[in-house]
Amino acid sequence: MSEPENDSAKTSRKDREECCKLFRARAEAVSAVVLDVATPEEAFARAVEICERKEACRLLLSGCQLPLSDKATDLCETKPGTKIMAAPGLRAAAPAGAAGGPGYEKEAGSRNHPGSEGDSGSERDSSSEGDSGSERDSSSEGDSGSRNGPRATSGDGQWFRQLGKLCAEKGIVLLDGGLRHHLGGIDIGFAVADYGIAETGTLVFFSRSEDLRLATMISEIHVALMPKSRIRQSAFDIAPELTEQMRNAPDYTAFVTGASRTADIERVLTLGVHGPLELYILLWEDN
Numbered sequence: 001m002s003e004p005e006n007d008s009a010k011t012s013r014k015d016r017e018e019c020c021k022l023f024r025a026r027a028e029a030v031s032a033v034v035l036d037v038a039t040p041e042e043a044f045a046r047a048v049e050i051c052e053r054k055e056a057c058r059l060l061l062s063g064c065q066l067p068l069s070d071k072a073t074d075l076c077e078t079k080p081g082t083k084i085m086a087a088p089g090l091r092a093a094a095p096a097g098a099a100g101g102p103g104y105e106k107e108a109g110s111r112n113h114p115g116s117e118g119d120s121g122s123e124r125d126s127s128s129e130g131d132s133g134s135e136r137d138s139s140s141e142g143d144s145g146s147r148n149g150p151r152a153t154s155g156d157g158q159w160f161r162q163l164g165k166l167c168a169e170k171g172i173v174l175l176d177g178g179l180r181h182h183l184g185g186i187d188i189g190f191a192v193a194d195y196g197i198a199e200t201g202t203l204v205f206f207s208r209s210e211d212l213r214l215a216t217m218i219s220e221i222h223v224a225l226m227p228k229s230r231i232r233q234s235a236f237d238i239a240p241e242l243t244e245q246m247r248n249a250p251d252y253t254a255f256v257t258g259a260s261r262t263a264d265i266e267r268v269l270t271l272g273v274h275g276p277l278e279l280y281i282l283l284w285e286d287n
Helices: 007-029 040-053 068-078 158-169 208-215 235-246
Strands: 033-037 082-084 172-177 185-192 196-198 202-206 219-227 253-256 279-286
Touching: 007 033, 007 279, 033 185, 033 219, 040 082, 040 158, 040 219, 040 279, 068 208, 158 172, 196 235, 202 235, 235 253, 253 279
Parallel strands: 033 279, 082 172, 082 185, 185 219, 219 279
Antiparallel strands: 196 202, 202 253
């Protein structure tokens, strides 16, 4: 029989619920789609579902019937006929229940190439065993291909394998690196947020990894897993974590609020010009 909550625990839980409620409202106000998930596995299934129903080549569709420059044609050829999902850093993400929630550890950078046999609906390197439906390619020198937050915990690749299996079943290519070779289009960029800021509906990513930055910028749809335990009221509440992160130079911290938007041409609001057309935030009750 569990002990009843004391007043302090009740207050803390209430504050957290109010914080999550505010985060949802502010995120939805800037065009994000916010959904609740009970487990990371449900989040992976959601991401695959979003990818499966997405129209192919949405960003390039309006110009594909017109003559293209040589550079544009070369860029189009980097996008294969199959759909692509990128999830850099997920291989090192801590599975559910690990201390500290989502976390990351450095991995030795390596260059791997697709083409191994027996990989249904996927590209992968023969050195990455057990990762069906995935390609591992960390081609940026000095870039580990993972994120290193102030509360880093090591994962065992469980999440990446789970997502890879779901992708393989649907014929979706799953990448966790080498995204410079796929600038012609990534359908879904999947990432785990390090923190959320309730008052602005903002996602915070410690994105020292170039692949993480590319996944959240060049993908047509960005899907983010947001652990509720890491949502804070304001940016000031994560100042200590940001300060600690910036001690490890060079640093790159991204603040993502809604889908990409611009209104610098005749004050007409346009989505998806400088980044993803859509943003899905999957709120996970991790504690």
